Amino acid sequence: MQSFLKTGKLGSGSGAGPSGDKQSGKGQKRGNRPTPWVEKYRPKTVDDVVEQGDVVEVLRQCLSGADLPNLLLYGPPGTGKTSTILAAARQLFGDMYRDRILELNASDERGIQIIRDKVKSFAQLSASGIRPDGKPCPAFKIVILDEADSMTHAAQAALRRTMEKQTRTTRFCLVCNYVSRIIQPLTSRCTKFRFKPLGEVKIIERLQFISSQENVNIEQDALQSLIAAAGGDLRRAITCLQSCARLKGKDDTSAITPDDVVEVMGVIPSRWIDGLMSVSEEFDYYKVTEYLDQFIMEGYSAGQLLEQLHLKIVMCDTISDKHKATICEKLAVCAYRLQEGASEYLQMADLCCTLMLCLRQ
Amino acid sequence: MSLWVDKYRPKSLSLLDYHKDQANQLKNLVKQGDFPHLLVYGPSGAGKKTRVTCLLRELYGPGVEKLRMESVPITTPSGKKLDIKTISSNYHIEVNPSDAGIYDRCVVMELVKNSAQTHQLDPTGQRDFKVVVLTEVDSLSVDAQHALRRTMEKYVSTCRLILISNSTSRVIPAIRSRCLGVRVAAPTQDQIISILQMACKKEGLSLPLDLAKKIVDKSERNLRLALLMCESCKVQETPLKEKQEPILPQWQVFLKDTARSIMHEQSPKQLMEVRGRLYELLSHNIPIQIIFKGLLKELVSNCDMKLKAVVVEEAAFFEHRVHQGSKGIFHLEAFVAKFMCIYKKFMEDSVIDMF
Numbered sequence: 001m002q003s004f005l006k007t008g009k010l011g012s013g014s015g016a017g018p019s020g021d022k023q024s025g026k027g028q029k030r031g032n033r034p035t036p037w038v039e040k041y042r043p044k045t046v047d048d049v050v051e052q053g054d055v056v057e058v059l060r061q062c063l064s065g066a067d068l069p070n071l072l073l074y075g076p077p078g079t080g081k082t083s084t085i086l087a088a089a090r091q092l093f094g095d096m097y098r099d100r101i102l103e104l105n106a107s108d109e110r111g112i113q114i115i116r117d118k119v120k121s122f123a124q125l126s127a128s129g130i131r132p133d134g135k136p137c138p139a140f141k142i143v144i145l146d147e148a149d150s151m152t153h154a155a156q157a158a159l160r161r162t163m164e165k166q167t168r169t170t171r172f173c174l175v176c177n178y179v180s181r182i183i184q185p186l187t188s189r190c191t192k193f194r195f196k197p198l199g200e201v202k203i204i205e206r207l208q209f210i211s212s213q214e215n216v217n218i219e220q221d222a223l224q225s226l227i228a229a230a231g232g233d234l235r236r237a238i239t240c241l242q243s244c245a246r247l248k249g250k251d252d253t254s255a256i257t258p259d260d261v262v263e264v265m266g267v268i269p270s271r272w273i274d275g276l277m278s279v280s281e282e283f284d285y286y287k288v289t290e291y292l293d294q295f296i297m298e299g300y301s302a303g304q305l306l307e308q309l310h311l312k313i314v315m316c317d318t319i320s321d322k323h324k325a326t327i328c329e330k331l332a333v334c335a336y337r338l339q340e341g342a343s344e345y346l347q348m349a350d351l352c353c354t355l356m357l358c359l360r361q
Numbered sequence: 362m363s364l365w366v367d368k369y370r371p372k373s374l375s376l377l378d379y380h381k382d383q384a385n386q387l388k389n390l391v392k393q394g395d396f397p398h399l400l401v402y403g404p405s406g407a408g409k410k411t412r413v414t415c416l417l418r419e420l421y422g423p424g425v426e427k428l429r430m431e432s433v434p435i436t437t438p439s440g441k442k443l444d445i446k447t448i449s450s451n452y453h454i455e456v457n458p459s460d461a462g463i464y465d466r467c468v469v470m471e472l473v474k475n476s477a478q479t480h481q482l483d484p485t486g487q488r489d490f491k492v493v494v495l496t497e498v499d500s501l502s503v504d505a506q507h508a509l510r511r512t513m514e515k516y517v518s519t520c521r522l523i524l525i526s527n528s529t530s531r532v533i534p535a536i537r538s539r540c541l542g543v544r545v546a547a548p549t550q551d552q553i554i555s556i557l558q559m560a561c562k563k564e565g566l567s568l569p570l571d572l573a574k575k576i577v578d579k580s581e582r583n584l585r586l587a588l589l590m591c592e593s594c595k596v597q598e599t600p601l602k603e604k605q606e607p608i609l610p611q612w613q614v615f616l617k618d619t620a621r622s623i624m625h626e627q628s629p630k631q632l633m634e635v636r637g638r639l640y641e642l643l644s645h646n647i648p649i650q651i652i653f654k655g656l657l658k659e660l661v662s663n664c665d666m667k668l669k670a671v672v673v674e675e676a677a678f679f680e681h682r683v684h685q686g687s688k689g690i691f692h693l694e695a696f697v698a699k700f701m702c703i704y705k706k707f708m709e710d711s712v713i714d715m716f
Contacts (some may be wrong), residue, residue, distance in 0.1 A: 338531070
């Protein structure tokens with residue numbers, strides 16, 4: 001027994017030294033724990049939010065004491081929907097943030113049962129209008145349903161009455177990409193706000209701010225291609241910037257080039273797209289299939305090709321409008337089939353045949 | 362005694378034979394503290410898995426190579442119990458979520474949550490995160506991918522994901538924007554030849570250049586296939602001769618014959634015969650996508666451009682349908698019937714034109 005205790009003690013004793021050091025080391029580390037820049041530069045207050053005037057105005061009024069309606073925030077990814085509502089909630093409730101917010105998203109179980117039990121019981125609790133430290137705060141709680149478009153219709157239907165009944169104590173905030181997937185009764189109960197894709201100037205501003213903070217050296221051209229590839233998605237742009245910086249390594253101080261950006265973003269270099277067009281013009285089926293094989297071997301994705309080809313076709317001057325329509329229709333069909341899991345080769349071959357026939361005439 | 366494919370698989374990032382720049386970049390990535398989620402994509406046999414194992418070794422040292430198979434019990438919300446096979450070491454866990462069929466969502470959530478909640482036992486371990494490797498992400502259901510989105514962000518401090526897929530077309534944009542994409546292109550023909558020669562040299566064999574070229578042509582830039590073919594050549598005849606023909610898998614020959622017989626005669630009777638052959642292929646577990654591709658390649662050879670376009674369109678249409686239904690044979694047969702119909706009409710028309 002004694003020996004057992006002894007060894008136990010010894011073990012812990014010998015462990016204490018290094019582990020104690022580790023603790024302090026860990027503490028230090030925690031101070032500058034590497035975080036994704038997306039999280040690090042998430043807006044802290046509502047005023048930090050880039051663009052999106054209407055929502056910010058409503059939330060600002062709410063911060064100064066006005067009532068908050070039920071919100072439905074929708075828009076393309078990376079435009080700051082979740083950031084905005086989280087920042088607002090943090091400002092509204094301060095330290096009580098945890099008690100007053102129920103955040104549910106697609107990764108949590110969110111069927112009808114959860115809506116009935118968890119959301120309902122959370123909504124029924126009443127909230128006081130005073131913070132523990134005596135300051136006033138709004139007398140309601142917020143339920144944030146992130147990625148609401150992936151909720152089932154049954155679950156959405158279950159929300160309807162709950163939303164109305166508990167207006168005294170609870171506000172709902174639905175965040176989604178596609179407003180068309182939210183059932184009508186819910187949208188009519190909320191104030192809708194559309195988040196626009198961010199303007200180029202704002203993204204450049206933000207990226208330059210971040211790169212100066214993080215000592216990243218980036219070429220002006222690279223910045224431009226980064227923005228073009230991100231298409232108004234700030235999160236994607238920031239993630240890409242960070243990835244480029246990481247891949248370069250700390251010791252390498254050379255600037256990030258457009259090629260790096262293209263590789264990290266998974267964008268297909270434009271020579272491949274041009275090549276596809278010119279090979280289709282030659283009107284030789286075997287050359288086209290060979291080109292497609294090469295393309296797939298390089299590991300580029302067909303979905304991305306469709307996107308880039310679409311831009312190219314629409315902007316092209318030499319194709320007549322009628323043919324453009326035919327090609328775009330085929331592009332749409334192929335994109336849909338690819339999403340469903342169809343074979344890339346066959347879909348692309350199909351597309352190329354249409355392209356060949358159209359370019360020929 | 363192991364296959365050459367496993368024997369000569371590079372063990373560390375610095376030993377990789379091609380895409381060296383990328384390997385260097387990955388090394389830089391490991392050196393810095395913040396490791397992002399990765400999405401590794403590329404055609405099969407390009408070395409995606411090899412790169413991931415090398416990367417894991419670079420991250421955690423040789424400890425990751427001590428692998429064990431485990432089956433993890435998972436209960437679905439409807440109360441069904443599933444067993445999922447996983448391969449794990451102390452530092453990482455690897456799973457193919459498509460094994461679970463429609464329940465892949467639960468598997469993904471459960472696994473990531475489990476491994477994210479348990480911290481590294483050994484505090485001296487260099488990394489304070491574990492890695493979850495998900496293979497064949499392209500067959501992951503959209504539901505499961507949506508479930509991944511927030512999970513990825515939530516547990517980012519204790520868990521990193523490495524997703525492996527053939528193509529990013531089927532990965533939803535939300536996931537793509539959260540990962541660092543690593544594109545692994547297939548090796549070029551010269552690269553494969555030099556690897557084959559190196560492997561043969563280590564085995565004490567000499568590989569004639571002509572044979573190497575033949576193998577590479579047949580392998581369609583799939584390194585794994587090339588190595589396997591090379592080894593089977595060795596089994597067939599040692600020392601390796603120049604004139605030797607690399608063995609093609611038998612089903613490829615069979616598929617070509619099937620296509621030829623379709624071209625030969627178009628009648629209900631022939632269709633019945635083809636059905637038998639298609640069943641034969643399917644029962645040998647040849648993926649439907651590959652059957653479609655193989656058939657199409659042969660069938661279009663005798664058509665003019667306009668007809669080719671029609672045939673390709675039909676193939677694309679029916680192949681897509683396969684993914685919506687459950688029985689592939691219906692759609693395969695429908696395609697064959699449709700082709701016969703089109704082809705016969707085309708032939709008759711051209712005969713009429715002649716007169």
